[in-house]
Amino acid sequence: MTLLRDMCYPTPSELALAARALADEHPGPVRLRQAGTSRGGLPLWLLSVGPSGRPRGAGVLVVAGAHANEPVGGATALALARRVLHDPALRAGRGWHFLLCADPDGAALHRTPRPHSLLDYHRNFFRPPGPEQPEWAPSLLPPDQLPPETLALTALIDELRPVLQVSLHGTDLGGSWVQLTRDIPGLAEPFAKSAAELRIPVETGASDAAGWPSPGPGIFVMPQPGADPGGAFHPEDTRLSTWYHAHRYAGTTAIVEVPMWASDLVDDPAPHPDPRGALRILAGRLDADAALVARVRDRVPEPAAAADAAALLRAVDWTLALIPRITVEWTGSGAPAEATAASIGSIDAFGRRLSLRAAAMLLRVLRAQGHPAAPGLDRLVTGWCEEFAARFRARRIPVATQVEHQTRTVLAAYERLVTEGLDGPDGPDGPERMDGPGGAGRLDEPDGTVSA
Incomplete structure (x- = not known):
């Protein structure tokens, strides 16, 4: 084909x-x-x-x-x-x-x-x-x-x-x-x-x-x-x-x-030495990353008639609203005391993609509007993508x-x-x-x- x-x-x-x-x-x-x-x-x-x-x-x-x-x-x-x-x-x-x-x-x-x-x-x-x-x-x-x-x-x-x-x-x-x-x-x-x-x-x-x-x-x-x-x-x-x-x-x-x-980091069966400690770190990073995106989002006016921009912003807002609930889950009493390295790696990837997706969709709206915050958010998205790929040794x-x-x-x-x-x-x-x-x-x- x-x-x-x-x-x-x-x-x-x-x-x-x-x-x-x-x-x-x-x-x-x-x-x-x-x-x-x-x-x-x-x-x-x-x-x-x-x-x-x-x-x-x-x-x-x-x-x-x-x-x-x-x-x-x-x-x-x-x-x-x-x-x-x-x-x-x-x-x-x-x-x-x-x-x-x-x-x-x-x-x-x-x-x-x-x-x-x-x-x-x-x-x-x-x-x-x-x-x-x-x-x-x-x-x-x-x-x-x-x-x-x-x-x-x-x-x-x-x-x-x-x-x-x-x-x-x-x-x-x-x-x-x-x-x-x-x-x-x-x-x-x-x-x-x-x-x-x-x-x-x-x-x-x-x-x-x-x-x-x-x-x-x-x-x-x-x-x-x-x-x-x-x-x-x-x-x-x-x-x-x-x-x-x-x-x-x-x-x-x-x-x-x-x-x-x-x-291959998501296929590692070895026990993680400190799952709860790792989750606290991941939750703190996710909160901080989401706050960076949210500050830019607060500066973006609602589109008057652009259906694509409206759909993108609905998705951004939905994603940002999920994050506080997720970080509470990661740091609450239900956080696992025992977990594999693969499990923590998967959660690490999940957190990275949440803030990255919100930023990427918001960037599309900023570019279409010619918003002055677009270059800064572009640098952030680029950096997060590079860090994501490097941290997990990504191969296509x-x-x-x-x-x-x-x-x-x-x-x-x-x-x-x-x-x-x-x-x-x-x-x-x-x-x-x-x-x-x-x-x-x-x-x-x-x-x-x-x-x-």
Whole structure:
């Protein structure tokens, strides 16, 4: 694929064109249709591979682009679609469905198709605030305020009732890990093998999954509904996200993370000598860095009509508002007395990226306004990017390598769900799959296809 050879992340429009070409080339097993519309009026495209007319609950839903700043998922979705198309065993009796970009509005603002450095990546960075993220919105908003992207995604889950939902994510710098809404026994071995072969470190102490059970290195099982949410450093409750929506149909969700730049520091199992002391230092640095950004933010007037600037500033304000709550968590009574070097390294990276992202998005607004504070903030962003890369000895992971690792991990998760019979005692269409809203129709009917 040219986009992969050129080390370029595909845009939503490029994904749609490639998917349309695949559907035109294979009009029987491949279908493309619009599954919804974004807040900005952009189409949400669903690519389906496999038999049409199959009873619901027999297949897989792969979600790409849920976070605008994690663009690898779309390329992986296309690679997976081609792999499934040419492997009869994978699509025998089961449909695979690929939501090519869950947030095209966000993707249009995060304009880094070919980043060669962390600074290059942050020059046009955008990550929307939590309530505007399709997967996270249900954990932060009442049902009557959910964005259309979230409603389209949950409607897909209701209609397809997938045995496996996969959400393809990425991190700027670190390692690879997998989060599961239910354990998939046996997944740790092929996941670790793929990572080792491709020279991608396994993030054994991912800050996103702090306090969660880990059945194997880099594999984390999320809290179950009704259980304590654990110690993750986030305001969102994963149990209210769209990831758990598949549970009403006995489905399982896997979130597959892969880094753009790798660091072996997040794969160090050695005990850290003083986790609480380290967290106090990290919290102090994060507070100080956030204060630098906040002082500049206070000097920026609200944009009168610039939609892009308004979106960027909402994201800046959301990020800055998170930081005091996070530093309290790091320095409170719940801070771990024992932790690995990998865990502290992951938290260190998490803190660095929070203040850096806020500064990078604010810088975009300052530049557009010709604000006199732009040069100073530019120097700050440049310095933080250089320090981040140097501290973690960052090395770039080619796009094709990221895609291959995600593809292998998705197929391994699917194979273990099927071979172990974890999709229900009576198979994927067994009686344990409950009826739900929107379940009367099927998205894979041929009369629902439209042109991109």
